[in-house]
Amino acid sequence: MTSTTPVPPLATGDGRHDGFPPVREDDAFLEQAVSEAELPALLAALALVTGDTALLEDGVKPPLPPMDSTIAPQGGMSAAAQQRARELAVGALKAFRDGGSVPAPDPGPELLGAVMRFVTKDAGDEYLPLLRHELGLAGDLGAPTWHKDDTAPATPFSVAVIGAGISGLAAAHRLQQAGVDHVVFDKNPEVGGTWWENVYPGCRLDTPNFAYSYSFAQKPDWPDQFSRRQQIEDYLRDVATDFGLRPHIRFDTEVLAASWDEAEHLWTLTTRTGDEPPATSRFHAVVSAVGQLNLPNIPDIPGRDTFAGRWFHSSRWDPAVDVTGLRVAVVGTGASAYQIVPSVVGAVAGLTVFQRNAPWMLPTPGYHRETPPGMHWLLRHVPHYGRCYRFWQFWLASEGRLPFVEADPEWTEEGSTSARNAELRRQLLGHLRAQVADRPDLLAKMTPTYPPGAKRMTRDNGVWAAALKQPHVDLVTEAVTSIVPEGIVTADGVLHEVDLVVYATGFRASDYLEPMTVTGRDGVDLHESWDGDARAHMGVTVPGFPNLFLLMGPNTGVVVNGSSLFMAECATEYVLECLGELLRRRAQSLEPTREATDAFCAWVDEGNLRRAWGVADVHTWYRNRHGRASQVWPYSLVEFHRRTRRPDLSAFTVRGGGEETS
Structure with a gap:
């Protein structure tokens, strides 16, 4: 079935899609x-x-x-x-x-x-x-309920947005709707964030593509059921262009530091554009939209830099490298490895995959399929x-698999956290066994030892098992102990000789806002204050850091329900309501109280301890180095949406405007 009908444009928030051709077919x-x-x-x-x-x-x-x-x-x-x-x-x-x-x-x-x-x-x-x-x-x-020209026309107010990925573009659009002066800084030469940076083979969504789009920029013509990286990047480029966001973006500009001036009630940003000397600019508020999964986690393996071949992290894949005929090592078996390995297995001379923990695989037969004609x-x-x-x-994804990753404190069956989690485990094991029944050696290696949901689950349409079955592929479960010029040495003393090493080892998800230096009231350094345990009220605001707002901040990641775009939109709308309160009150700063923040984090911690990732004994990016699940939202989407409709001012200290309230 084919059609030459022109594709309709993005919806532009006017309540309906335009450009639909008439139906004339028989x-x-x-x-x-x-x-x-x-x-x-x-x-x-x-x-x-x-x-x-x-x-x-x-x-x-x-x-x-x-x-x-x-x-x-x-x-x-x-x-x-x-x-x-x-x-x-x-x-x-x-x-x-x-x-x-x-x-x-x-x-x-x-x-x-x-x-x-x-x-x-x-x-x-x-x-x-x-x-x-x-x-x-x-x-x-989701549009702002206020406009600056009506709310505070004579009040100077400007906002810096750091990052032009999915969160940053949402923030820029909402700020533009509210008539607020703003500048978006991005270290890359184009919008897209993670979808601009990650160019490794096979990169694509593991969320159904229609759900991974803005409510205000809906797209009716996605070609795949789970979009490839380029399709998402193209979509975000179109949003930036169609909504007039580009004039506000300063590309190739990295934010090095942000410092709060209590006397002036302003943030000073230190930026660097290309090879130019650092420059400073001042803003009344800062919105961080740098995301959670943007800092590569490159393991500090002894001898790493002695390797004689090429190596890079999956998120820094060099498109100029031709893997054809090479002996390739992929370190890690998480989401990116899961996409890379099947994509390169047909071209390489040899492929060695180093696994610490086997991934749980969700049956998704249509993962690589196009939308039917x-x-x-x-x-x-x-x-x-x-x-x-x-x-x-x-x-379909609003509650997702939340009931199946519950942790029942009375449950004792090994490898699961509740009756439903055990049922999910049995289903997933049946799916795995059906694929590798002829390879008991692989079945033993590919069977996870931890409960489903404790780590990120991968979408499976059979290509992972098929790749690992290839005669020139080796799945290694011995720990990596060192790297030498010729390749990788494992704990059993075996040298695995390779020409290229790809670290598919994930991201430093808990290191929010690094490597920026962020200094709040009284000269407090944000990273020293957090000490590796990021905490924020509603995942958005931080005590002692007035007018600083985080999108995709601590405890706002969703891993078994919804999509990151939904959470980014909710948080953005919450930020706009906070800014509206500042302007309505002619206030100079707003920040959450320590008590409200501690209470929120305690409530989130309680929720996370009722999930598989909160109780399982397995290494996961969901938890920080202190063992706390500081990245993940454990509750329903409707709960986050409800709590982000407007700020509860009893949880905040508001200064200026002739009064101070808290």
Whole structure:
């Protein structure tokens, strides 16, 4: 199935996608397209397009069984329900075509409510604000509730944003909407952050791609089910251009230091652009958008720098290196290794993979698949389908596998943390055994010894096991003890001779804001204050560091539910409400109290200790060197969304404006 129809543009927050061509195809074409569709989202979209809630029959409402090792196809609909859904969808498409492809007026609250209840299996009222925000048909509900020209037109106020990745672009867009002067600094020559930096072979999302997009910049034409790196980078470039963000960005400019001036109530940033001498500039507030996974973790192995061949970290992959015919070592078996190894195995002369802990693998047969042609056609021709499909993917992941990574203090079965976690383990082991039943040696090495969810799980469509089975591939589980000019030496005394070493060893996730020097009130150094244990109120603000806001800060990473874009958007909207409070009050600074921050962190710690990653005895980037899970959000998405709608000023000290409150 092919089509030469032009692809519609990004949605621009006006409540609907523009540019949808009319439906002219015959009945057979429509039936074929619908056979490849995601039905719950399609019925929801067609109900919006036609204004006909009769399409949302109880018999085709997706039952949404709990997610375990897999996601039930079509939301768990029976074969009979799927057939009825296709009949309804084809009939609605024919009527839409025959009526001139004229969509119904923008839906009112009653129709929107019916659609959301259908897709979510009657979610409770507590979810409605979140659901409206993510669907986006009632307008851009994440936009600031204020504008500087109305709130404080005569008050000078400027904001520095550090980083032009997913968080930084969200911040720049919201600041622009609020009419706040701002400058975005990025050390790279282009936007994208991690998606600009990571160019290793096979790099792609492990989150369904529609869910990995802004609510205010929805895209209906993703070509893959899990987007490749270049597709995400292109999307972020388009957002920067289409929303007019580029004039505010200073590329090739690294922020070296940020220092708070208590007398002037200003932040001084020291920056360096290219080879120029360092320069300084001053701002009323600073928003850090440097992310969590941007500082490479390169292991300090004895003799590392004596290696005679090439070596680099996976996030610093050199595209000029041709691996064809080389003997390659990949150190690590986490997410990046999981993508690199299958991508290079066919070109190298030899591949040695060094593993400390085997990854748990989630069955994902469609991980490398393109969007089916019929589905792609529907996304380009049916108004609202892209929004509804993004909403559907978001809802499926909103709670995700949280129930399956619970830690039951009474549970004693080895290798799991609760009855549900044990069931997830059994399912995943069955999936693994089916792939390597003919290789008992590999099965023993590839079987994790820790509970599922204690470390990041990888998406598996069979290519990892297939790569490790190749005759020129060796999976080594002996510890690496040293590196010599010829290669890598392991604890059993074996020298593994290689030409290229790739460190797929993850990131220093707990070292927030490094290598910047950040100095707050009374000359306190942020990194010395944290001492490797980053803490922030709501993951966003820090006591003693006024008007400093962190996006993707401590305890805001999601690892089994949702996506980082959702968390970045929520935090950005929270920051804008904090800035609005400052301007409304003509205040000079805002920061959380130590008591409120300690209480928040204690609550998050309590939640993390009820998750597999909080109790399992395994090395994971979820926890810092003190053993505390300082990176991960343990609760539901709706809880984070609710808490970030507006700041609780009782948790803050607000100074200036003729008063001080706390």
